[in-house]
Amino acid sequence: MANQDPIRVGVLYSETGVTSTIGLSQLQGALLAIREINDSGGIDGRELVPVRYDAQSNPARYAELAEQLIVQDRVNVIFGCYMSSSRKAVIPVIEKWNKLLFYPTLYEGFEYSGNVIYTGAAPNQNSVQLAEFMTANFGARVYLIGSDYIYPYESNRIMGELVLQRPGSEKLGECYLPLDATEKDYGVIMEDIRNKRPDFIFSTVVGDSTAALYRAYADAGFEPRSMPIASLTTSEAEISQMGRGVATGHYTAAPYFQSIDSEANRHCLSRLRQHFGEDSVPNLCWEASYFQTHIFANAFRQAGSDGIAELMPHILGSEFDAPQGRVKIDSTNHHTCLYPRIGRVDAEGQFTIVRQATRPVYPDPYLVTHSLGDWTAKLETLES
Numbered sequence: 001m002a003n004q005d006p007i008r009v010g011v012l013y014s015e016t017g018v019t020s021t022i023g024l025s026q027l028q029g030a031l032l033a034i035r036e037i038n039d040s041g042g043i044d045g046r047e048l049v050p051v052r053y054d055a056q057s058n059p060a061r062y063a064e065l066a067e068q069l070i071v072q073d074r075v076n077v078i079f080g081c082y083m084s085s086s087r088k089a090v091i092p093v094i095e096k097w098n099k100l101l102f103y104p105t106l107y108e109g110f111e112y113s114g115n116v117i118y119t120g121a122a123p124n125q126n127s128v129q130l131a132e133f134m135t136a137n138f139g140a141r142v143y144l145i146g147s148d149y150i151y152p153y154e155s156n157r158i159m160g161e162l163v164l165q166r167p168g169s170e171k172l173g174e175c176y177l178p179l180d181a182t183e184k185d186y187g188v189i190m191e192d193i194r195n196k197r198p199d200f201i202f203s204t205v206v207g208d209s210t211a212a213l214y215r216a217y218a219d220a221g222f223e224p225r226s227m228p229i230a231s232l233t234t235s236e237a238e239i240s241q242m243g244r245g246v247a248t249g250h251y252t253a254a255p256y257f258q259s260i261d262s263e264a265n266r267h268c269l270s271r272l273r274q275h276f277g278e279d280s281v282p283n284l285c286w287e288a289s290y291f292q293t294h295i296f297a298n299a300f301r302q303a304g305s306d307g308i309a310e311l312m313p314h315i316l317g318s319e320f321d322a323p324q325g326r327v328k329i330d331s332t333n334h335h336t337c338l339y340p341r342i343g344r345v346d347a348e349g350q351f352t353i354v355r356q357a358t359r360p361v362y363p364d365p366y367l368v369t370h371s372l373g374d375w376t377a378k379l380e381t382l383e384s
C-alpha cells in the first residue's frame with residue numbers, strides 16, 4: 001500500500017514582536033498554500049502538516065526553534081524568516097543538519113547557501129529599478145534611514161552606490177535607529193532632513209517602527225510630491241499600521257502588490273479572504289511565502305521525498321504561476337526570477353503600479369552585471 005503518512009514541514013515566522021504584522025501575513029501565505037495542496041489531495045495522497053512556531057521577531061529564538069524543528073519534530077524543510085538577522089541565525093543550523101530553508105523575503109543579496117532557496121527579491125530586482133526611477137523623477141540627492149541591523153546597512157550601501165552613478169548625486173545623510181524607534185526618535189531625523197533638503201529619502205526601516213517614520217514625516221509637514229520616501233520594505237502590511245493617508249504618495253519597489261490586475265492574483269486574494277477574513281494584509285512577502293510552498297509541493301511530487309538531495313534537482317529550474325506572474329527558481333544561485341515593479345501609495349493604502357517589468361528579471365544576488373538602466377520594463381506615465 002502506498003505511503004499515507006502525513007508530511008510535516010516547519011513553518012517559522014514571527015507571530016509576535018516588531019515584525020509580526022508582516023510575519024503573520026507570511027504565515028497566512030504558507031497556510032493558504034498548504035490548505036490548497038491538501039484540498040487537492042495532498043502530496044500523492046499524503047497530507048501536508050505544518051509544524052508551526054512563533055519566533056517572536058528574535059533571531060536567537062529563530063535559531064533555537066530551527067534546531068527544535070529539525071531535531072525534535074524531525075522536519076526536513078523549514079519555511080521561514082523575515083529579517084536577514086533571523087536568516088543569518090538559522091542558516092548555520094540548517095547547514096549543520098543538511099536541511100532546507102525556503103526564505104520568502106527581499107534581502108540585501110551577497111549570499112549563497114546550498115541549503116537555502118531565496119524567493120524574495122535580490123537587489124538587482126528591486127534596488128536597481130528603484131534607484132533608476134527615483135533619480136530620474138526626483139533627483140539624485142538621497143538621505144538614507146534604516147533600522148539597526150544587517151539588511152538596512154547593506155541595502156543602504158547598495159542604494160548609495162547606485163544613486164552615486166548619477167550626475168549631481170549626493171548622499172546627504174545615513175542613520176540607523178533601533179527596531180523599536182518611536183515617532184519622536186524619527187522626529188529628530190526629520191529636522192536634519194529639513195535642513196539638508198534631499199530629493200528623496202530611502203527607507204530601510206522594517207516592522208512596527210515603519211509607521212513611526214512615516215508619521216514623523218507627515219507631522220514634519222513634508223510633501224511626497226517633491227521629496228517622497230522610497231522603500232523596499234514598506235508594504236501593504238506596514239501601511240495598514242499607519243492610519244489613513246499617512247503613506248499616500250510614497251514609493252515602494254516590489255515584485256508583488258495586492259493591486260496587480262490579473263485573474264490569478266484576484267483568485268488568490270479571494271481564497272485568502274475566504275480562509276483568513278478581511279483583516280489579512282497580503283504583500284510581497286505573503287506572496288513569496290505562498291508560491292514557495294507550492295514550489296516545494298510540486299518538487300516533492302516529482303522527487304517522492306523531502307530529503308534535500310532528492311528534492312533539490314526538482315526545485316532548481318522549476319516554475320510556478322504565482323500571483324505576480326510566472327516565476328522560476330534559478331538553478332545556479334538558488335534565487336528566483338521575479339518581476340520588478342514600482343508602486344506609489346494611494347489614499348486607500350494600496351499601490352498604483354507606475355512601472356513594471358514585462359519579463360521576469362534573473363536574480364543576480366552579487367550584483368555582478370547591474371547598471372541603472374537595464375530593466376526590461378514598461379514605462380507608465382507618472383501622474384503629477
Ligand code: ACM
Pocket residue numbers: 082083084085105106107108151152206233
Ligand atoms: C530583511 O531584513 N531582509 C528585510
